[in-house]
Amino acid sequence: MRLITIYLTLLLFLNKIVAQQFEIADQLNTTHHKISFSETLNANYTSVDTKVRDYGAKYNSSNELAEQILKDFTLKKERIRALYTWICLNIHYDMDALTNKQTEISFSYTSKADFNSKIEAVNSNIITTTLQSKKAICEGYALTFKRVSEYLGIPCVLIGGFTKGKASDINNPTLTENHAWNAVKIDKKWYLIDTTWGAGYFNGNRWVSQFDDFYFFTDPKQFALTHYPTEKEWLLREDNLTKKQFYNTPIYKKSFFLNKMKLISPNFGLLKVATGDHISFLINKIPENTHLFYAYEGDKYSKKVELNCNNSQCNFAIPFKKNRDSVLYLFLNQQPILEFFVENKR
Template identity: 30%
Template sequence: MARLASVFFFFLLCFQVFAQKTSRDSYAVPSVAPVIPAAQTKSVDGIAHFINRHYKTPQEKVQAIYQWLAANVVYDVQALSLGPQYYERQALITQTLATRKALCQGYAEVFHALCAQTGIPSYLITGFVVPRSTSTPRSHAWCAAQLDGQWYLFDPTWGAGQLENGTFVSRINQRYYMVPPARMVQTHLPFDPLWQFLPQPLTYEEFLSSKATSPRPKRTFVFLDSLAAYAAASPKAQLAGTIRRMEAHKMIPAVALEQLNDLRKNQAVIQHNETVDLFNQAVTSFNHGIDQLNQFTRYKNQRFYPVKPETELRKMTTSCTAQFQEAKRLLQLVKSRNNTQLLLPLENLNSQVENALMQAKSQEMFVTRYLKTPLKQRPALFYKQALAEKE
């Protein structure tokens, strides 16, 4: 039976975000960005090696990452007109370092990757912002990093400069460096409330209406426990948790709904792949069982010659049965509704497994009867078994 396959593609949104204009006074005195040899800036490994060698503390390292990105990567204004793009994460990082241009996803991916290579706990966050020039929420990406046990937010995109009359002006902005969660949530709202790092996260509605409090007291969200649970969970469980928390909002704006629908699609792809994998595992077990059953049949046709020990002879049939039972167990786990193309193959394989199980059990019974029969009477059993199988 041909193996069924499924491919899961990463879908990374190309966030079209215009940095908020801020007054010149809001810019801190620019810090000096590290000067890294060009040969080392072609890869995350090269940049991280330089930073690890020249900076000692996590604070120094994360500052070097932020400043290098802000000083060396420019906002890709032309890419704004292209709309959402499909990217594989590593390909986007490679492209950002090669072209020194990026939208927010590229900035955030490189920042997150460099944190990982320099030993700084971090997360890449997706959410939305409301630029001053419009009331329409726009998707955006930024990062969180843990320093001295505390979580801070970093937006290397907005830290690199701003758009002025459709032109990107490079200017390192320290305002979006190491921002406390309570301040960052005033301008950046994650799709998943977990990444607000707050005991009482804002709802989508509160953020968009600029109301930081609700008429009724909110339940305290123990986000540190949730972060620990998230970190320990499988990617599938992490995705399910994100979807659950997003769906809990009473009002979901279009920008968040689009993201939620994409996550649901990813979840469906995972379920589809799991279904295909289970089916293929069942096929493998079935085929192993058939191979073993065929080996036993050939040996039986030779009237169990050359002679094998009793334990080995019994194992030849019990191993077949075990393989078919495993195939049956796996097929019971297959949810064909996740892949309607499996409906007919599933029905056919179930039938084949049941038939094979009956054959294996029959051969087990024959071996048991054979071993209980006196030596001189054993040859007649083969003749009787052959007649019984013809009938």
């Protein structure tokens, strides 16, 4: 007989924006880009979301929720969308669990089958607690999504891996997984889904519940800029992106993708710059009636970027006047789009 102790480590994995950035954003009349149903939802799912909003939070078991979805929707994509929307609207991030940091679970087992059975019991308990309390961390979100997907007859996997959401993560890989998400298979194709990130965001030490459909069927190329799976096959990309490359890229914010932007250079998130030098950038042409702003960590106000544009691209340079390492934030109007860590070449 063997004894195993499992540590369920609760790590902060969503984008926690530093206090200085919120001050800068306040000057731009926002602290976070607000996402409304009418603003970003794919029109194909509007009726699904409307129906699911009427469900409320009454479902306390996986099979009850699955039965309701099966009753109301026929197409697999509509069913999985209904599940995504319900979880994002009704499961809230468990800040108490985050504060407690770690839960220890110990059990003995006599065989691989016995081990798997007890792990399944642990997972089932997490799912039950998630649905009854309407609170979870990423593991609870992803396990619940997987369980209900299975009741819906849709293949689903739980993916463990790494996320980066702030400049201090750049070039600083962690050895321990810090997030969990899902992939579902519909019509012979796999789709990536993150219900935790779709349910809201952190504002300082406070969780703000806010539905966001960006993390439903996210483009794998975009998803891989913020999520890196332990098993590389779940990148769902043809290129061979490494974990080191993942951590070396800048911090991409959702608004960067929503505005169809492309960063041509620099390609690295860590920039080594001497005081008094300029940092050169090349991007695709930004949307009409928008402006680019920048600010460094600790700045009270952002500054407008002067762009030099041709038909398809824009270049610009940002001065570096700090005498220490800093974080560079780029904004499109009021929306944060990119972060870089700037190392002072003393």
